[in-house]
Amino acid sequence: MRWFHAELLACPACGNTRLIIYPFKEKEAELPGSPEKVKCRRWCYLYDRQASSVPLKSCVSTCMSREIEEGIIVCPVCGRWYPITEGIVVMLDDKYRDDRKYLDFIKKYKERLPEWVARHMKIPPLTSGEAETQSQQK
Numbered sequence: 001m002r003w004f005h006a007e008l009l010a011c012p013a014c015g016n017t018r019l020i021i022y023p024f025k026e027k028e029a030e031l032p033g034s035p036e037k038v039k040c041r042r043w044c045y046l047y048d049r050q051a052s053s054v055p056l057k058s059c060v061s062t063c064m065s066r067e068i069e070e071g072i073i074v075c076p077v078c079g080r081w082y083p084i085t086e087g088i089v090v091m092l093d094d095k096y097r098d099d100r101k102y103l104d105f106i107k108k109y110k111e112r113l114p115e116w117v118a119r120h121m122k123i124p125p126l127t128s129g130e131a132e133t134q135s136q137q138k
């Protein structure tokens with residue numbers, strides 16, 4: 001996901017569009033053909049400012065050319081989190097999501113998760129000891 005895509009997202013559970021992005025791994029991406037058409041419009045997430053106060057040039061050289069490969073998106077309204085893995089945002093409704101799939105992902109980045117996010121995640125325990133006990137299944 002590139003930074004300028006962030007403003008197009010909404011939390012599927014509560015509809016909030018002001019999400020918080022925690023990037024863990026980024027890479028350079030190729031610029032789109034006509035950058036002025038895809039510039040951040042409402043809110044520039046990378047600069048964390050109103051898009052109108054960020055010059056086009058800054059948005060073009062960063063929001064559009066920086067791709068988040070791994071990270072999480074957090075909804076501060078309902079507290080849900082959504083993973084970005086291999087550049088893809090996985091924003092699923094509660095019925096469809098299976099957080100156990102992201103256990104390895106979360107373990108890998110747990111040091112970099114904000115405290116409140118780590119505490120509220122409804123996934124199997126994050127400490128390696130507890131996770132091992134679970135996978136042994138007695």
Ligand SMILES: [Zn+2]
Binds near residue numbers: 039043046
């Ligand atoms: Zn921007």
Ligand SMILES: [Zn+2]
Binds near residue numbers: 012078
């Ligand atoms: Zn939400």
